[in-house]
Amino acid sequence: MKWRDLTLVDIHEDYLLAVSCDSAGGIGDKTHDVVRTSPFIVGYHTAKVALMELLCVYGEPILLSSTLSVEMHPAGAEMMRGIESLLKEYDPLHSIELTGSTEENFRVTVTGLGVTIVGRIKKSHWPLKKTEAEDVAVMVGDAKYGEEVLQTEKERSLTLHHVKILRELPYVREVVPGGSRGMAHEIALVERASQIRFLQREAVEPLLYRSCGPASALLVTLRKEHLKDLQKTLNVPVHVLGVFD
DSSP states (O other), rough: EEEETEEEOOSSSEEEEEEEEEEESEEEETTSSSSEHHHHHHHHHHHHHHHHHHHTTTTTTEEEEEESSSOOIIIIIHHHHHHHHHHHHHHTOOOOOOEEEOOOOOOOSSSSEEEEEEEEEGGGGGOOOOOOEEEEEEEEEEOOOOHHHSSSOGGGGGHHHHHHHHOOOOTTTEEEOOOOOHHHHHHHHHHHTTTTOOOOOOOOOHHHHSSOTTTTEEEEEGGGHHHHHHHOOSSSSSEEEEEEO
């Protein structure tokens, strides 16, 4: 079955198999890349998106597959170094299995990378909590994409640590990574799943339709009486988008 961008398979009496993925193209240091940055950054942020998708639903990663559409040396090795750096943030012991492939037959002039993560979710966490009427919707982090991501100060950047904190807060309902279609798209999915209506605050429309690039922001829904608690808990920006009716 599908759950947002995840594919879930019932394989065990206690667990669901979960598969998440993300890809990047034209971002790197090759001749025809559109956004110029290091292969390390490309690997790090592409893996971050796929891992966040899993962590937001209480998933536990088991294996990561990287399909690098570049040569192993030097670009591929640097991408893998970025991926491994990200995984160590999640698990300092780095117990997640790795596999993948590279392009060694042809000279590549545009960077390409795909990341797939296989994990599992305890059925005790499923089904997930749904957003309810009178819950508030906030954007945690700042919606950034392209060059903006590279220019964001580290202390304002959303990390895996923030996802872990949010999933442990009892008053939080849903945690959803923002994608290229922005918060408005994620909110529409929440409305449909919970059969409720979203009422946006004044002057937030630019935030709703701005791309979040490589999961630079999260949509979080929570009981409105705990909004100040959430703002005190996190050290990244929290933007109130509106309330559900």
